[in-house]
Amino acid sequence: MAADKAIGPIRRSFAPWNDPKARPFIEFRNVTKRFGDFTAVDHLSLGIYEREFFALLGPSGCGKTTLMRMIAGFEEPTEGHVLLDGQDLVGVPPYRRPTNMMFQSYALFPHMSVWDNIAFGLKQDKMPKPEIAARVEEMLALVKLGPFARRKPHQLSGGQKQRVALARSLAKKPKVLLLDEPLGALDKKLREETQFELTDLQMKLGMTFIIVTHDQEEAMTVADRIAVMDHGKIVQVATPAEIYELPNSRYVADFIGDINLIEGRLAPAAGNGARLECAGTGATVETSQPVEAAPGSEAWFAIRPEKVTIGLEPPADPTKNALKGTVWDIGYLGDVSIYHVRLATGATVKATIANRTRLVERPITWEDEVWLSWSRDGGVVLTR
Amino acid sequence: MNDRPSWFNVTSLVLGFSFLYLPIVLLVVYSFNASRLVTVWGGFSTQWYVSLIHNQGILDAAWVTIRVALISATCATILGTLAAVALVRYGRFHGRTLFSGMVYAPLVMPEVITGLSLLLLFVAVGFDRGFWTVVLAHITLSMCFVAVVVQSRLVTFDRSLEEAALDLGCPPGKTFLKITLPLIAPAVVAGWMLAFTLSLDDLVIASFTTGPGATTLPMKIYSQVRLGVTPEINAVCTILIGIVATGVIIASIATKRREVERARAERLAAAAP
Ligand SMILES: Nc1ncnc2c1ncn2[C@@H]1O[C@H](COP(=O)(O)OP(=O)(O)OP(=O)(O)O)[C@@H](O)[C@H]1O
Ligand SMILES: [Mg+2]
Numbered sequence A: 001m002a003a004d005k006a007i008g009p010i011r012r013s014f015a016p017w018n019d020p021k022a023r024p025f026i027e028f029r030n031v032t033k034r035f036g037d038f039t040a041v042d043h044l045s046l047g048i049y050e051r052e053f054f055a056l057l058g059p060s061g062c063g064k065t066t067l068m069r070m071i072a073g074f075e076e077p078t079e080g081h082v083l084l085d086g087q088d089l090v091g092v093p094p095y096r097r098p099t100n101m102m103f104q105s106y107a108l109f110p111h112m113s114v115w116d117n118i119a120f121g122l123k124q125d126k127m128p129k130p131e132i133a134a135r136v137e138e139m140l141a142l143v144k145l146g147p148f149a150r151r152k153p154h155q156l157s158g159g160q161k162q163r164v165a166l167a168r169s170l171a172k173k174p175k176v177l178l179l180d181e182p183l184g185a186l187d188k189k190l191r192e193e194t195q196f197e198l199t200d201l202q203m204k205l206g207m208t209f210i211i212v213t214h215d216q217e218e219a220m221t222v223a224d225r226i227a228v229m230d231h232g233k234i235v236q237v238a239t240p241a242e243i244y245e246l247p248n249s250r251y252v253a254d255f256i257g258d259i260n261l262i263e264g265r266l267a268p269a270a271g272n273g274a275r276l277e278c279a280g281t282g283a284t285v286e287t288s289q290p291v292e293a294a295p296g297s298e299a300w301f302a303i304r305p306e307k308v309t310i311g312l313e314p315p316a317d318p319t320k321n322a323l324k325g326t327v328w329d330i331g332y333l334g335d336v337s338i339y340h341v342r343l344a345t346g347a348t349v350k351a352t353i354a355n356r357t358r359l360v361e362r363p364i365t366w367e368d369e370v371w372l373s374w375s376r377d378g379g380v381v382l383t384r
Numbered sequence B: 001m002n003d004r005p006s007w008f009n010v011t012s013l014v015l016g017f018s019f020l021y022l023p024i025v026l027l028v029v030y031s032f033n034a035s036r037l038v039t040v041w042g043g044f045s046t047q048w049y050v051s052l053i054h055n056q057g058i059l060d061a062a063w064v065t066i067r068v069a070l071i072s073a074t075c076a077t078i079l080g081t082l083a084a085v086a087l088v089r090y091g092r093f094h095g096r097t098l099f100s101g102m103v104y105a106p107l108v109m110p111e112v113i114t115g116l117s118l119l120l121l122f123v124a125v126g127f128d129r130g131f132w133t134v135v136l137a138h139i140t141l142s143m144c145f146v147a148v149v150v151q152s153r154l155v156t157f158d159r160s161l162e163e164a165a166l167d168l169g170c171p172p173g174k175t176f177l178k179i180t181l182p183l184i185a186p187a188v189v190a191g192w193m194l195a196f197t198l199s200l201d202d203l204v205i206a207s208f209t210t211g212p213g214a215t216t217l218p219m220k221i222y223s224q225v226r227l228g229v230t231p232e233i234n235a236v237c238t239i240l241i242g243i244v245a246t247g248v249i250i251a252s253i254a255t256k257r258r259e260v261e262r263a264r265a266e267r268l269a270a271a272a273p
Helices: A002-013 A064-072 A114-124 A129-142 A158-171 A188-205 A216-222 A240-245 A250-255 B007-031 B047-053 B056-089 B096-108 B111-124 B131-155 B159-167 B172-200 B204-209 B217-226 B231-271
Strands: A026-035 A038-048 A053-057 A079-084 A099-102 A176-180 A208-212 A225-230 A233-238 A260-267 A274-278 A283-287 A298-303 A309-311 A322-332 A336-343 A348-354 A369-373 A380-382
Touching: A026 A064, A038 A064, A038 A079, A038 A233, A053 A064, A053 A216, A064 A079, A064 A099, A064 A176, A064 A208, A099 A158, A099 B159, A114 A129, A114 A158, A129 A158, A158 A176, A158 A188, A188 A216, A208 A216, A216 A240, A225 A240, A225 A250, A233 A240, A233 A250, A250 A260, A250 A298, A250 A380, A260 A283, A260 A348, A274 A298, A283 A298, A283 A380, A309 A348, A322 A348, A336 A369, B007 B231, B047 B056, B047 B231, B056 B096, B056 B131, B056 B172, B056 B217, B056 B231, B096 B131, B111 B131, B111 B204, B131 B172, B131 B204, B159 B172, B172 B231, B204 B217, B217 B231
Parallel strands: A053 A208, A053 A225, A099 A176, A176 A208
Antiparallel strands: A026 A038, A026 A079, A225 A233, A260 A274, A260 A298, A274 A283, A298 A380, A309 A369, A322 A336, A322 A369, A336 A348
């Protein structure tokens, strides 16, 4: 964990996307990709910076792999341009691009041993034999497959295959590494270790990583920035904390983590911030984050369960940022308990409480009348 | 599953196999006949094999046939494999339907027509008929068979393997040689064997396209049979059957052994930590 401390401060100060002078290393300029009538990527613009660890999140079929294949050179954009270091990539064949990709299906060469699979890319570069051997050994050690070097892919388990694929794509130490769900088949412990190795390696080698994952926690852990995609479009690109705390839409809020969404109408705000009248639930919400929408328009209040306080007594000011309901269900997860509170309207709001004592008897239990409240900084008002 | 075969299964097996192999067994048995008459058993003898060695006509024909088969099978395999790759890989290129239709046409075309049209072509362009015209004709005939065999393997081929090679910096031509070809090799070899046997036993097309000095074994046998079947012919055929059977047996043993090896390796992988 010493290395963790060492890279901590560097990671915190790394934010080229906030620097107006910085130029993206990989850039999508209004890119559209169609397969026949089907639009897989839709007028997408995106900049990814050098040395960035960038994660793509989104439901199955939203175009993540297609986006990567356009960087690797297996698909050409139907419209728009993909640039690498300021150079237009259109027409550059995959074998001349300084990118390597780890395939979602692994794509290991079945007639070659693990060793030869990893060495394949290095041999193409006409690297001297001893150097190839050293690099392959280094990669085998990294993915902990030393004893399996002489095996053929069909003699490996799913997780082992995945690690060979990872080692093969890493071996050339490319400028840009594209990882399509690289850790899906690994168990939790190995996955966490490999995540750590990946971030470490990316720091040391100064490579740009683009990772596709279905595991939000993984994206949060490894990525500098996360892009959330939907139907070939990017809904939001931001740091993990921003994505979680300041989602820009209900889609992102709902996609990442657990969230309560309460519908309402915007009212004129008193001072800074926003004010939302939730007719359905009878609540008045005031937040510190201002919104750019006319009063009277439809909006949603989004708040994470861990930011909702649950209590038997009404809060100091029950007229705003508070709701009344009955405990409908309690989910015990060990570290926290989730309370499902049913409101008079029939909607449920979730609130989590950290289990700070070992006591099994909870002061709040099923069918209790409770008050839910939150601070002005607890949630956000979303207009789409 | 019932592991005791029913009388119905046994009967159909016996009938089916006798239908297939009885004529061949008769042919082999009579090649060892001491009598000159093909239909009368006169005791065991290998004299016909001995006399075969001294029959220069048959030996020459056999040599022509083998050369034709080797050359035409090899060329047909290269051309057929390339055609299959083009058909499977290069998506919907201009004229693809026409091209695939044309590759498959000789499969269903009556041999007489193929032979005649080739003859007309050779006459038209003023090609001297002989060894090379037979080779060319056999390439035309067997190429489409190779294409079909290789194509069926290519459609199940995982394209991402080629993409992975390209991605690692391997240009397309080298990718084909290093990744695609080794993986479709069994189909290519099967295609070659098919082309070889097709050429070996073709009579019709060879008769149309051959010229002086290029008589193939099937043509030789056919012309001799018209003068009456001699046990010598039986001996030639027995040798041919022997060669083909040995090839088939070796191929199947090799396949079987690979399967066993693979199954063992997979068990090993499952047991590994
Ligand atoms: N070659 C193709 N031809 C036609 N449609 C395609 C092709 N490749 C991808 N698509 C379509 O494009 C869409 C996006 O595919 P893509 O593989 O990028 O999804 P993804 O986000 O990677 O999904 P997953 O998380 O399941 O891997 C899908 O609906 C898919 O069906
Ligand atoms: Mg995908």
